[in-house]
Amino acid sequence: MISGVFLSFLLIATPFLxxxxxxxxxxxxxxxxxxxxxxxxxxxHAQSYMHALFTKIxxxxxxxxxxxxxxxxxxxxILVPLTMFLFQLAGVINHKxxxxxxxxxxxxxxxxxxxxxxxxxxxYQIGKRQESNTMxxxxxxxxxxxxxxxxxx
Numbered sequence: 001m002i003s004g005v006f007l008s009f010l011l012i013a014t015p016f017l018x019x020x021x022x023x024x025x026x027x028x029x030x031x032x033x034x035x036x037x038x039x040x041x042x043x044x045h046a047q048s049y050m051h052a053l054f055t056k057i058x059x060x061x062x063x064x065x066x067x068x069x070x071x072x073x074x075x076x077x078i079l080v081p082l083t084m085f086l087f088q089l090a091g092v093i094n095h096k097x098x099x100x101x102x103x104x105x106x107x108x109x110x111x112x113x114x115x116x117x118x119x120x121x122x123x124y125q126i127g128k129r130q131e132s133n134t135m136x137x138x139x140x141x142x143x144x145x146x147x148x149x150x151x152x153x
Contacts, residue, residue, distance in 0.1 A: 007065060018058045021050035049092075056089040073122065079115050083108045 024031045024038075024047040031038040031046040043049035063085060067078040087108045 007069065010061070010065065014058055014062060017054060017061075020054050021047055024050040052092045053089075056085055056092050059085045060089055074119065076115055077119055080112050083111050083115075 024045075026045050026047045028046055029040040029043075031040075031050070038046060038050070040046045040049040043052070060082065063078055063082040067075055067082060070078065
């Protein structure tokens with residue numbers, strides 16, 4: 001119950017978290033807050049840095065919650081965008097980068113490829129099982145239809 005309330009509160013708070021950047025100054029590279037000073041690094045001003053930072057944090061938070069609460073077999077597919085968002089977040093936090101979101105795909109590819117191969121294998125195995133079950137069901141339906149039309153009820 002407590003975890004459900006906490007997750008609900010977190011999900012309700014994400015739109016507000018996404019728009020925190022609006023409070024950052026547009027004319028300064030530093031933003032002095034009660035938690036400390038936020039430096040914009042290679043960004044033009046603190047507001048653009050906060051926009052990039054909280055966009056990535058919001059997506060990491062939402063995909064992380066989705067992965068942790070999903071009960072489906074394909075939940076590991078959520079790791080692909082989660083990995084991308086984590087690499088992008090690391091790129092935003094690292095002030096020394098002159099680029100953001102340009103090469104993150106290539107860095108996350110070694111993590112994404114095994115996940116995709118595993119998911120394709122599982123999908124193939126499930127498809128084979130469903131195909132055999134579907135054929136049994138089709139045979140049963142055909143038998144019932146032939147019994148109905150043959151007057152052997």
